[in-house]
Amino acid sequence: MRKLVLLILTICMVCVSAVAMAAKPYKHPDYKFNNVREIIVTEIDNQESRATKSFFCDEAADEKIMGAILEAAARKNLIVEDARNQMQPKGKGQPNHAPTKLEMRVVINNFGYYNATNPGYYETRYRNETRYYYDEDGNLRSRVENIPYQAWVKPQTYNVAVLNASYNFYDLETGTLVASMNATRSRSYENDASSMADRSVRDFFQRILKK
Incomplete structure (x- = not known):
């Protein structure tokens, strides 16, 4: 019995470790983010262009991610500029290793819902x-x-909300990727993935811009 308990605890520790490693963000070693005061959002690329028989895309995914960025930024007293419809010059300047502004680009791989069923x-x-x-x-x-x-x-059918996105910060002067994090979340019995988007962007800001 004792061996069985130890085996279960070991498996749990390995699983927790794997989740932590998967969520660990990338941070460019030459950059410090203590002085960041403004985020320039230049792109939210929604790769999930259409629904399938088993997956339903959230048609407002782009704006829900933008709303999550605004909410997370407000918590950290950051200014956000929505520059998605503006032409962005290619960076050719000198790197700023302690920037006050960062460019943000988001890639949405999945943002929507599918039906799951508990068997009878x-x-x-x-x-x-x-x-x-x-x-x-x-x-x-x-x-x-x-x-x-x-x-x-009886069998029970319910919605599962899923979110898979990549959040990326770039040096505005050079276009260098300075920070990045992949977010993968799912939640059963959920009809709106907005709250997951809020938490994932908030987590990204907290991990990268922590004082």
Whole structure:
């Protein structure tokens, strides 16, 4: 029994470690982000262009990600400029290793929903039933017994919201990628992935721009 418990704990530790490694962001070793005060959003590239039979794209994915950026920036007192419709000059300047502004580009790989189904099954339930009997003197008596029975639980279909996106910061002067993080999240019984987008962008800002 003790060996089994140790094995389960080991597996759990490995799984937690793998998740932490997958979520670890990239940060350019030459750059410091303590002075960042403004984020220039130049691109939100939605790769999930159409729905399939098993996956339904969120038609407002771009704007929900933009809303998540604004929400996360407000928490850190950052200014956000939406420059997605503006021509962006190619960086040819000198690198600024302690920038006050950063360019942000987002790639959305998946942002939407699919249906999952819990299969039907039988479960044991209990109900009270009155049982009648004659005692040793021939008198009719009754007693209530808690009787088990098998009840059929119907299959249940529910929505699963999924988000897979890449958040990237670039040096405005040179176009160099200075920070990046992939976000993968899913949540069952969810009809709107906005809250997941809010948390993932907030996590990216916190990890990169932490003081």
